[in-house]
Amino acid sequence: MRVPTGVNPRDFASALTEFERTVGKQWVFTSDDDLDLYRDAYSPFLHEPEERVASAAVAPSSTEEVQQIVRTANRYRVPLYAISTGKNLGYGGSAPAYSGCVVVDLKRMNRIIEVNEENAFALVEPGVSYFDLYHYIQERKLKLWIDCPDPGWGSVVGNAIDRGGGYTQANYRNHFDSHCGMEVVLPSGELLRTGMGAIPNAKTWQQYKSGCGPWIDGIFSQSNYGIVTKMGFWLMPQPEAYLRCTVSLPRYRDLGPLVETLNYLENARITSGFPDIASPLNGYPPIGQVQLWNENGPPEMTDEHRQLLSAVKLGYSPELEAYGLKSGIAYWELWLSFHGPAEVIDAQWQASQRHFSKIDGARFRVVDRVSLPIDPAKAEDYHEPEFGIPSLRVFSIGARTPWNPTPSKGHMWFSPIIPRSGEAIIEANRVFSEAARDLGMPLFRSFTLPACFWERSFIFILATPVTEDPVTNKRYREGFKKLIEVGGQHGWGEYRTAPVFQKTVMDVYSFNNHALQRFHETLKDAIDPNGVLSPGRYAIWPKHLRETRT
Amino acid sequence: MDRRRFCLSGAAAAISLGVGSSYASAAPMPTAVGFADGGPIALDTILFDSRFASSRAFGAAAKSAGRETAALQGDVTAVWRHHLRPHWAEGGAIAGMTTASSLFCLEQLAKDHWMRVVVRVEHRGSPPGTLAHRVTAAQPMLSRTCDALMNARDWRGHHWPGHEWPGHEWPHQLIGVLTSCVRAKDQPRLTRLASSPERPPREDPGSPAAESGLVSWIIAA
Numbered sequence: 001m002r003v004p005t006g007v008n009p010r011d012f013a014s015a016l017t018e019f020e021r022t023v024g025k026q027w028v029f030t031s032d033d034d035l036d037l038y039r040d041a042y043s044p045f046l047h048e049p050e051e052r053v054a055s056a057a058v059a060p061s062s063t064e065e066v067q068q069i070v071r072t073a074n075r076y077r078v079p080l081y082a083i084s085t086g087k088n089l090g091y092g093g094s095a096p097a098y099s100g101c102v103v104v105d106l107k108r109m110n111r112i113i114e115v116n117e118e119n120a121f122a123l124v125e126p127g128v129s130y131f132d133l134y135h136y137i138q139e140r141k142l143k144l145w146i147d148c149p150d151p152g153w154g155s156v157v158g159n160a161i162d163r164g165g166g167y168t169q170a171n172y173r174n175h176f177d178s179h180c181g182m183e184v185v186l187p188s189g190e191l192l193r194t195g196m197g198a199i200p201n202a203k204t205w206q207q208y209k210s211g212c213g214p215w216i217d218g219i220f221s222q223s224n225y226g227i228v229t230k231m232g233f234w235l236m237p238q239p240e241a242y243l244r245c246t247v248s249l250p251r252y253r254d255l256g257p258l259v260e261t262l263n264y265l266e267n268a269r270i271t272s273g274f275p276d277i278a279s280p281l282n283g284y285p286p287i288g289q290v291q292l293w294n295e296n297g298p299p300e301m302t303d304e305h306r307q308l309l310s311a312v313k314l315g316y317s318p319e320l321e322a323y324g325l326k327s328g329i330a331y332w333e334l335w336l337s338f339h340g341p342a343e344v345i346d347a348q349w350q351a352s353q354r355h356f357s358k359i360d361g362a363r364f365r366v367v368d369r370v371s372l373p374i375d376p377a378k379a380e381d382y383h384e385p386e387f388g389i390p391s392l393r394v395f396s397i398g399a400r401t402p403w404n405p406t407p408s409k410g411h412m413w414f415s416p417i418i419p420r421s422g423e424a425i426i427e428a429n430r431v432f433s434e435a436a437r438d439l440g441m442p443l444f445r446s447f448t449l450p451a452c453f454w455e456r457s458f459i460f461i462l463a464t465p466v467t468e469d470p471v472t473n474k475r476y477r478e479g480f481k482k483l484i485e486v487g488g489q490h491g492w493g494e495y496r497t498a499p500v501f502q503k504t505v506m507d508v509y510s511f512n513n514h515a516l517q518r519f520h521e522t523l524k525d526a527i528d529p530n531g532v533l534s535p536g537r538y539a540i541w542p543k544h545l546r547e548t549r550t
Numbered sequence: 551m552d553r554r555r556f557c558l559s560g561a562a563a564a565i566s567l568g569v570g571s572s573y574a575s576a577a578p579m580p581t582a583v584g585f586a587d588g589g590p591i592a593l594d595t596i597l598f599d600s601r602f603a604s605s606r607a608f609g610a611a612a613k614s615a616g617r618e619t620a621a622l623q624g625d626v627t628a629v630w631r632h633h634l635r636p637h638w639a640e641g642g643a644i645a646g647m648t649t650a651s652s653l654f655c656l657e658q659l660a661k662d663h664w665m666r667v668v669v670r671v672e673h674r675g676s677p678p679g680t681l682a683h684r685v686t687a688a689q690p691m692l693s694r695t696c697d698a699l700m701n702a703r704d705w706r707g708h709h710w711p712g713h714e715w716p717g718h719e720w721p722h723q724l725i726g727v728l729t730s731c732v733r734a735k736d737q738p739r740l741t742r743l744a745s746s747p748e749r750p751p752r753e754d755p756g757s758p759a760a761e762s763g764l765v766s767w768i769i770a771a
Contacts, residue, residue: 392627
């Protein structure tokens with residue numbers, strides 16, 4: 001039997017017996033074979049002793065069982081680590097942040113408690129996946145869309161709690177922002193409801209977010225202050241139509257005006273679909289086209305083009321630009337999408353063109369006009385998440401193909417937030433490409449464009465591979481940490497990260513002698529004095545483990 | 551590298567198959583027998599990837615053995631959504647021959663039902679005329695699978711067009727052993743190499759030819 005460090009084996013055995021009494025013997029897992037299911041499939045410690053592993057796992061089916069498990073953990077000082085569906089690949093997966101924790105696997109809590117079409121919201125438990133919610137809505141022919149990440153197999157609650165994002169309209173893409181109300185089991189085992197849910201028989205729990213007094217929902221995201229057992233989400237009414245268009249710009253210097261114009265149009269809500277910046281001249285596809293490129297192969301490139309690309313600096317050379325002007329290949333291509341009644345989205349596209357026309361040489365193209373709901377037989381022609389359809393096709397990226405003959409064993413996501421400007425894109429490329437080159441890291445080897453998941457900022461989401469070789473993996477882990485520090489020196493912080501990097505990331509948030517970290521620890525000591533909930537998650541350690549971890 | 555370049559780059563290590571000694575045995579093709587430590591695993595469905603000749607042969611062998619089959623082309627979404635999701639809610643083992651990335655997706659989805667890969671056979675092209683297979687399973691499936699692969703139809707040394715060769719092609723052999731899999735939940739899973747002959751392409755251009763990177767597997771509780 002594996003026993004968590006610092007826990008008396010007799011106490012651990014007693015705790016397991018109580019867990020069995022709470023959930024039933026068949027839902028407590030202690031064999032090596034079963035605990036293998038809770039390893040991080042993309043662990044950056046592949047084949048190494050430092051891989052984070054669970055000592056046991058327990059799968060409750062109700063909030064009451066979760067409460068009892070937490071009370072038991074407190075009695076015997078057994079550390080727990082809650083997961084929803086354990087699909088957080090690239091950010092830690094189903095493995096605990098602290099080896100030896102008992103994983104509390106919330107998969108069995110998969111009830112969709114309510115989907116309200118009239119007010120466009122849903123209330124779900126943590127074991128509900130995007131596929132589950134999508135199917136629920138489709139089976140009942142409700143006129144609602146979900147917003148899902150790619151792949152769509154994860155938990156609606158879990159993804160939002162880790163502050164993930166998606167691909168439809170701006171106010172739904174930010175999954176934590178689109179939530180409304182939570183139910184949380186606190187480290188004491190007590191049950192709390194946030195927002196209007198704090199009123200017994202609340203009538204607006206999923207309609208008004210903040211309730212009254214301090215709005216505490218945020219502290220349950222990317223933290224270890226509670227186990228979320230229910231969460232409400234605002235859903236998008238099914239639009240009548242979808243329009244996707246491109247704006248192509250011929251010159252390198254157009255990047256700045258492109259971003260400024262996009263910012264205005266997004267902030268003014270003239271466009272709110274997922275914007276996607278590509279560079280055809282740099283051979284850099286839009287995110288929405290990547291899986292299609294991988295399935296069908298990238299567009300052909302002439303030898304001349306390929307040769308010119310090999311000599312660019314920060315994505316530019318005058319020769320490359322001249323080649324693009326001669327060949328009609330755009331330097332930048334912005335993909336815009338619009339959702340709504342046809343007359344409205346046509347008007348929004350007209351207004352967008354008027355603004356972009358101020359950039360000399362701008363060209364415009366309508367790519368798709370789609371009446372909704374989309375014909376299911378045609379959905380595969382598109383990047384399905386942009387239609388609120390969960391998919392697993394993204395795994396074609398990184399799969400073995402003639403043009404990718406040596407796929408990796410997984411990846412770790414490097415995800416810094418940078419300002420929303422063309423200047424910031426170029427500066428980040430300069431800084432990170434120099435650092436990555438010095439560190440031998442396989443990132444920023446050519447000009448890299450950020451993604452626009454969030455309003456008001458850009459994000460890079462770049463994969464560092466996990467390999468079969470522990471020496472390479474160690475080098476990549478150390479390089480990854482250095483890149484985080486380099487980002488911090490330039491005022492750029494990560495938005496989310498795997499447990500192995502959480503201390504390095506949180507150390508960057510060091511304003512006023514790490515006041516934020518100290519506040520996190522004050523809160524942790526107050527509400528989880530026994531330190532049983534997810535120790536180490538986002539570098540928040542309980543007192544009894546803190547000194548050995550800093 | 552970022553996700554957009556992922557598909558265009560050849561970075562990162564491949565899974566390497568150590569070319570060690572082949573499994574040497576003249577054992578006859580195994581048949582289903584009762585084993586003291588487990589009963590048979592009932593397979594619901596056999597998946598195959600219709601893009602690859604070996605996998606199509608695997609699927610055809612399953613179908614001719616009276617098994618339910620489902621085809622995919624890399625992406626598991628449709629098979630998952632329409633077929634596996636409802637079946638797995640009630641528990642049900644499956645087998646297949648797919649790419650490693652398809653299996654990866656299925657393996658992660660199977661974890662939602664506390665199921666796992668209990669037999670894994672990674673196929674690799676080897677010196678011309680042979681195929682190497684890395685078999686990971688608990689006993690007795692480990693030995694039975696290796697035996698079945700080693701006893702596949704042997705083309706080596708035979709150059710008579712139209713001659714009826716004895717035995718079955720290796721995908722067919724594999725179906726025979728996978729569909730009679732027995733449970734061995736608490737036994738350690740071990741790895742062994744096996745090799746089987748490959749039909750020379752010039753003999754029959756339309757015949758199954760191995761494509762490197764395919765994996766045959768069983769997912770069960």
